[in-house]
Amino acid sequence: MIEIKNLTASVDGKEILKGINLTVKKGEVHAIMGPNGSGKSTLSKIIAGHPAYEVTGGEINYEINGKMTNILELDPAQRAQEGIFLGFQYPIEVPGVSNFTFLKESFNEICAHQGLDKMDDENFLKHLRSKLKVLEMNESFLERSVNEGFSGGEKKKNEILQMAILNPRLSLLDETDSGLDIDALKIVANGVNSLKSRFNATILVTHYQRLLDYIVPDYVHVLYKGKIIKSGDKSLALELEEKGYDWLIAGEK
Amino acid sequence: MSIEDNLQNNYKYGFVTDIETEEFPKGLSEEIVRLISAKKNEPDWLLDYRLKAYRHWLTLTHPEWQYCKVPTIDFQDLYYYSKPKTKKDTYKSLDDVDTELLETFEKLGIPLTEQKRLMGVAVDAVFDSVSVGTTHKEELEKVGVIFCSIQEAVEKHPDIVKKYLGTVVPYSDNFYAALNGAVFSDGSFVFIPKGVKCPLDLSTYFRINAKETGQFERTLIIAEEGSFVNYLEGCTAPQRDENQLHAAIVELVALDNAEIKYSTVQNWYAGDKEGKGGIYNFVTKRGHCKGVNSKISWTQVEAGSAITWKYPSCVLIGDNSQGSFYSVALTNNYMQADTGTKMIHIGKNTKSTIISKGISAEKSQNVYRGLVKIMPSATGARNFSQCDSMLIGDECAANTFPFIDVKNDSAIVEHEATTSKISADQIFYLQSRGFSSEKAVSLIVNGFCKDVFKTLPLEFSVEAVKLIEMKLENSVG
Numbered sequence: 001m002i003e004i005k006n007l008t009a010s011v012d013g014k015e016i017l018k019g020i021n022l023t024v025k026k027g028e029v030h031a032i033m034g035p036n037g038s039g040k041s042t043l044s045k046i047i048a049g050h051p052a053y054e055v056t057g058g059e060i061n062y063e064i065n066g067k068m069t070n071i072l073e074l075d076p077a078q079r080a081q082e083g084i085f086l087g088f089q090y091p092i093e094v095p096g097v098s099n100f101t102f103l104k105e106s107f108n109e110i111c112a113h114q115g116l117d118k119m120d121d122e123n124f125l126k127h128l129r130s131k132l133k134v135l136e137m138n139e140s141f142l143e144r145s146v147n148e149g150f151s152g153g154e155k156k157k158n159e160i161l162q163m164a165i166l167n168p169r170l171s172l173l174d175e176t177d178s179g180l181d182i183d184a185l186k187i188v189a190n191g192v193n194s195l196k197s198r199f200n201a202t203i204l205v206t207h208y209q210r211l212l213d214y215i216v217p218d219y220v221h222v223l224y225k226g227k228i229i230k231s232g233d234k235s236l237a238l239e240l241e242e243k244g245y246d247w248l249i250a251g252e253k
Numbered sequence: 254m255s256i257e258d259n260l261q262n263n264y265k266y267g268f269v270t271d272i273e274t275e276e277f278p279k280g281l282s283e284e285i286v287r288l289i290s291a292k293k294n295e296p297d298w299l300l301d302y303r304l305k306a307y308r309h310w311l312t313l314t315h316p317e318w319q320y321c322k323v324p325t326i327d328f329q330d331l332y333y334y335s336k337p338k339t340k341k342d343t344y345k346s347l348d349d350v351d352t353e354l355l356e357t358f359e360k361l362g363i364p365l366t367e368q369k370r371l372m373g374v375a376v377d378a379v380f381d382s383v384s385v386g387t388t389h390k391e392e393l394e395k396v397g398v399i400f401c402s403i404q405e406a407v408e409k410h411p412d413i414v415k416k417y418l419g420t421v422v423p424y425s426d427n428f429y430a431a432l433n434g435a436v437f438s439d440g441s442f443v444f445i446p447k448g449v450k451c452p453l454d455l456s457t458y459f460r461i462n463a464k465e466t467g468q469f470e471r472t473l474i475i476a477e478e479g480s481f482v483n484y485l486e487g488c489t490a491p492q493r494d495e496n497q498l499h500a501a502i503v504e505l506v507a508l509d510n511a512e513i514k515y516s517t518v519q520n521w522y523a524g525d526k527e528g529k530g531g532i533y534n535f536v537t538k539r540g541h542c543k544g545v546n547s548k549i550s551w552t553q554v555e556a557g558s559a560i561t562w563k564y565p566s567c568v569l570i571g572d573n574s575q576g577s578f579y580s581v582a583l584t585n586n587y588m589q590a591d592t593g594t595k596m597i598h599i600g601k602n603t604k605s606t607i608i609s610k611g612i613s614a615e616k617s618q619n620v621y622r623g624l625v626k627i628m629p630s631a632t633g634a635r636n637f638s639q640c641d642s643m644l645i646g647d648e649c650a651a652n653t654f655p656f657i658d659v660k661n662d663s664a665i666v667e668h669e670a671t672t673s674k675i676s677a678d679q680i681f682y683l684q685s686r687g688f689s690s691e692k693a694v695s696l697i698v699n700g701f702c703k704d705v706f707k708t709l710p711l712e713f714s715v716e717a718v719k720l721i722e723m724k725l726e727n728s729v730g
Contacts, residue, residue, distance in 0.1 A: 048685050051677065076684035077693075085685070092682035102686075105696070109687035145700065162686065197413025 001201045002024050002047070002170055003068060007058035008203050009046050016042045018226035019058070024170070027198040031212055031237060032205045034223035035245050040205045041089060043159075043223070044172040047203075048086035049076035062170070081113035083200075085168035087159040089175040094146035099158070102146045103128065110166055131164040135191045152179035160191040167195070171202045177211035189214030209237040222248055264522060267492030270357040270462050272337045274381070277685040279465070280329040286435050287689040289334050293404050298415060306424035306434025313428045320620045320652060321560055321589035323533070326498060332434045335381045335463040350386050361489060363458045374454040374485070375400055376442045379470055380464045384439045389453055391678060398482075399444040400455050403471055406442035413444055417475055421504035421539050421568075429500040429535045433469045437502070440470030445480040445511070454710060456485040459530065461501075461521070467498040474504070476511035478544065485713055486517045488557075493522070494530045496559060501536045509544030509571065514552070515710050517565075518717055526652075528587025528616075531559025538565035539595075542574035542603075550577040551594065552708045554717045556724050559588060565624065566595035569631075570602035577606040579705040581717070584617030584649070585724055593623040598631035598664070610702050613649035615727060622654040627664040634664040643701050644674045645694065645725070673701075695722040 016039045024030050032040050046053050047060060049071075061068040064082050071079055089119040094102065108118045117128065132139060135157050147155050156176055163171055173192070177185055192202065192215050204215060212220075212234065220236040221228045222245070230236065230248055240248075277288055286307045290300040315326070337354060350365070358365050358378050365378055375389035377400065384402030393400050399410060406414050424434030441457040461468050476482055479560050488499075499521065505513050515538075524531030534557075540549035551565035563582075567576025578594035596605035605625065613619040625636045642651035653670055675697055682694035699706070699718055706714045 048681075050681055075316065075592040075690075076681055077687055077689050080685050088682065088685075092679050094679070094683070094697060094700055097696055097704035102696070105692075106686040109692070113687070166686070 001028075001063050001217050003061040005046075005061070007043075007046070007060060007061045008056045009042065010056055011042070011053050015052070015056070018045070020226075020228060022221065022228065024201045024203060026201055027110075028219065029196070029202045029215060029217045030219045030221065031201060031217035032221050032223055033207070033209075033237065033240060035138055035249075038223045039226045040223050041174050042206050044086060044174045044203065047172055048084060049074065049079045051076075077109075080166075081110050083169035084172045085163050085166055086154065087156075087163060087176050089178065091147045091150075091159055093148045095148050097146050098142065099144055099146055100125075100142040103142075103162065106162070107165050127251040128165065129213040131161060133233070134164065135161055136187050137161060153181065153184040156180055156188060157184065157191075158187050163236055164191060164195055169200045171195075171200070172205070173202065174205045175202070175207065177206055177208060185211065186214060201237065209241040213238045224249055259488040264492055266361060266362070266489035266520065267328065267522060268355055269491040272351070272353045272462070274463050276332045276463070276466070277334040279332055281307075281331070281333055281436065281662065285333055288491050289436055289438065293407070294606075295407060296411060299407060302424070303435050306431050307436075309425055310428070310431035313431060316428055318561055319591045320564065320622070320654070321591045321618060323560060323562075324496070326533070330465070331498060332463065332466040333469070334438060334465040337380060337421075337462075348478075352393075353378055357460065357462070358458065361458065361460065364485075370395060374456050375657040377402065377455075377457045379439055379441070379457060379459045381461060381468065384441070387568070393451070393453065396449050396452060397446040398449060398451050399442065401442055403437070403440045403442045403473065406473075408417070410442075410444070413475065414442065414473065417473060417504065417506055419504075421506060421541050422502050424535050427537060428503060430537050433471060433500050433502045433537075436467070437469045437471040439574070440472045440501070442472075443474040443482060443484065445476045445482045447477040447634070447728065448479045449477075449479065454483045454485055456487070459486070459488040461497060461499065462491060464493060465495060465497070465618055467500065468484060470501045472501070472503040475506045476508065476513050476515055476547075478509045478511060481512045483514045483710060484516070485710065486515070487520070488517075489520050489522070492523065492525075492530065496531055496533055498533045499558075503536070503538040503565075505540030506551055507540065507542050507544060507547035507549050507574075510546045511544060512548040513540065513548050515540070515565070516552040516713055518554045518713055518720065519557055519561070520720055523557045523588050524559040526586050530557070531588070532557065534558035534561045534563065536563040538563060540565075540567050540576070542567060542569045542571050542576060542600075545600075546573045546575070547571050548575045550579070552579040552705065552710070553581070554593075554705070554709070554720065555580070555582040555590060555592060555722050558590075561588075561590040561592050564593050564595055566597070567605065568597045568599065569605065569634075570599045571603075572600040573602045574600055574607075575604045577607070579708045581607045581702045581705045581721070582610070582619060582621075583612045583614075583721055583724055584619045585614045587616055589618045591620040591622055593621045595624040596626070596636060597599055598625075598627045598636070599632040600631060602633040603631055604634070605636045607636070607640070608704050609640045611640075611651050611707055612641070612645065612698055612721075613641045613651050614645040616648045618650050618652075620652045620654065622656075624635075624656045624658070625666055627659040627661050627666065629660045631661050632663050634661060636664075636666045638666075638668045640668075640670045641701065642670075642672045643698065644672070694725055
């Protein structure tokens, strides 16, 4: 699905990623962990195409129409249209634009690109309602402006709602668990799990292993100072929780 | 127009109608004023009014308090009267109107002929200095609504015109009011009799075509006791390298329990990317809420013109009368706007609402200027103002100059203001949901303007959204 080779990137002249190699196949869930400032969020933003980061080397190959294609030349909208979704750590407010309009327009943009028919308001609303239910969200969400005045938890749920509607092939979830209480975390995890299939893949960026109790990863990678220093399975996350990062980092120094 | 021109410039109304015109010689003098009046067979009182206005104008100097750079205008280098040369001297009906003119309006999306005219809205089409036709006239006459050109109103309803003309915006009001008072050519006249809810929306479409011609139209709307009217105004002009002057006056009078809703979508040619050409849109618009419980609301979407300089205002004279002002002013490239409103509270328990949204992009200047004045007599007056500015890019500017003058202790006046900038993160967020950067900006801007757009009639609101979208194309890197 996606193959990242020797990816290096910098922001304002400062190198943040120093040669990332990562391959994610269809049906897999990967977790990327690591201490603050290790470059976890940067990696997910670069995959989605954030313009503030300069890719200085390497490739991001992503499957488009059955062919691995280097997507570094695609702008963020094109990447989204090809099925890449970034769930934001800090979702942005869009005052005056209702969630319903936003979701519908976004859905239609992506359908248009993929050659699918647009849905009319009525059918779209039906589609939406089913997803709202999974996330235990009230329908009044749809009337409210995108993320405006939302609590931290509501914002995160809203991200997953967007993900559910857009049905991406590759989801990048950046610290989706931060700011969630345990009940909200369960609902969000349940939402993510319900979207999993053998045709899509998920990359979770997280600080805490807590989320991984609910969304079980196939692989766990530890990112430190812009490099993946260790990869393993779910047990690596548990080990990290127990021992912290120091034992790994020590080997790097 | 070649595809290339089109790409460089997305003003689709920039074409010129090739029609012979009849013009008076350039320049302004008492003789020109007399000629205009004579051409229109005006009664003596109106000629008198024009001459007084002209003489007063001679004593004035061009104002300088505005926060925009207005290049010196040579008033002797303009044509003050331009009329398409036609088969007949006046248009008695649309059958007399030349096909070129009908085609022009059709091209602008305003078909006038009976077969094609817009449903549900009566249109008065003004081309340069004259009104070429008004649709749905008979239908309106049945309920006693008069909707015609000012010239026709002077001819057929002189008493009403004489009673109200210049009472809301006297020629002594300001420099351009005096100029307009002297040379005004045509415009629309609306009279809604007692108790009548106007069955159709009324609309005037202004088109400037001739070169080096000032357009000085005048609109007068009178809503008698208990009546209601929804009035819409649209404007476009060809793309020319020279600047053109448009100095109009709009006067509204609402008597007891009457309501006037006045909406404008202004899309005059704004000049090119380097700031060459474009319309100077210097307009005085004011409404008198004369009667008790009367209401006047102004909604404007100002998206064109090289310079926009206007303050649609309400004088709240009747007790419990209400005034509102909803505005979206968008400036791009080298456009300048100094716009806002005045709400003058005189009657008891009068209310006013001001919602202003300014959007500036590229190197443009956008100013909100407003006055809320509560007179000593206005016990229990209330005002709420909200002035928001949005910046796109980092070379543009937004300024807000709110003046509040309260002379009655019981008044409640609220003012809120915000300034925001479309951030790269905001655009990235929308892009990552599949929206192109243009679409992202348009969504953000439309959200920002929602409170104003929702006050527009539906068709106008759709047009406004499209217009803003078009105007912002390519303005985000």
